[in-house]
Amino acid sequence: MVFISKRKGFLLFQLAILVGAGFMLVALQGSPDAKFAEDGQLLRPEGYREWVYVGTPLTPNDMNNGKAAFPEFHNVYINPKAYKVWKESGVFPEGTILVKELVSVGSKAAVSGAGYFMGDFIGLEATVKSKKHFPGEPNNWAYFSFGKLPNLSAQAKAQATTDCASCHKASAADDMVFTQYYPVLRAAKAH
Numbered sequence: 001m002v003f004i005s006k007r008k009g010f011l012l013f014q015l016a017i018l019v020g021a022g023f024m025l026v027a028l029q030g031s032p033d034a035k036f037a038e039d040g041q042l043l044r045p046e047g048y049r050e051w052v053y054v055g056t057p058l059t060p061n062d063m064n065n066g067k068a069a070f071p072e073f074h075n076v077y078i079n080p081k082a083y084k085v086w087k088e089s090g091v092f093p094e095g096t097i098l099v100k101e102l103v104s105v106g107s108k109a110a111v112s113g114a115g116y117f118m119g120d121f122i123g124l125e126a127t128v129k130s131k132k133h134f135p136g137e138p139n140n141w142a143y144f145s146f147g148k149l150p151n152l153s154a155q156a157k158a159q160a161t162t163d164c165a166s167c168h169k170a171s172a173a174d175d176m177v178f179t180q181y182y183p184v185l186r187a188a189k190a191h
């Protein structure tokens, strides 16, 4: 009797380990990499607010004759796996995804003074580095726009190279990424 319950206990223990390993596998597979639809479009990244935040450029309308291309705050995040490699080697690896979350300029006054304060989430863009998916793009980066609320799309096709990549290639500091505006990435590389 005692022997059987011990044995059962051991089996339960083994089962627990298997279930645990299963969860870990799911967690790893569900880690925040670029995910593509069958037709090759990029699925709108989710959970990116739990990635590594790298910086927030802002090109407000009132400093751009009222017509900035992106008048919102641009909160930029990188997937943790890529951040780790960047930190260790200073290279953006296959599968790097940078998300640019657009947040409106809300109030321009706070108790702390006049300024630009974040309003609401309004849109999303992203760039993915993948030799496998984008062998013909400059440095294998492809660029995506998911539009703005209320018409945020669930997936997006890669933009034409001349629409996005060309400017990034011409002016970004490091492998087409604007690290000159991302203190977190600069600090990690210098580390």
Ligand code: HEC
Binding pocket: 057, 058, 059, 074, 076, 098, 099, 100, 125, 126, 127, 143, 144, 145, 159, 163, 164, 165, 167, 168, 172, 176, 177, 178, 179, 181
């Ligand atoms: C005229 C130059 C220019 C063009 C064209 C351009 N970008 Fe950018 N992009 C920038 C600059 C500058 C930044 C960083 C500062 C900022 O966000 O204002 C940036 C940042 C980004 C980032 C954050 C990651 C990074 O690489 O720094 C994403 C994602 C992005 N752009 C997507 C796009 C997409 C999608 C398009 C095409 C629809 C596009 N960009 C076209 C200049 C450009």
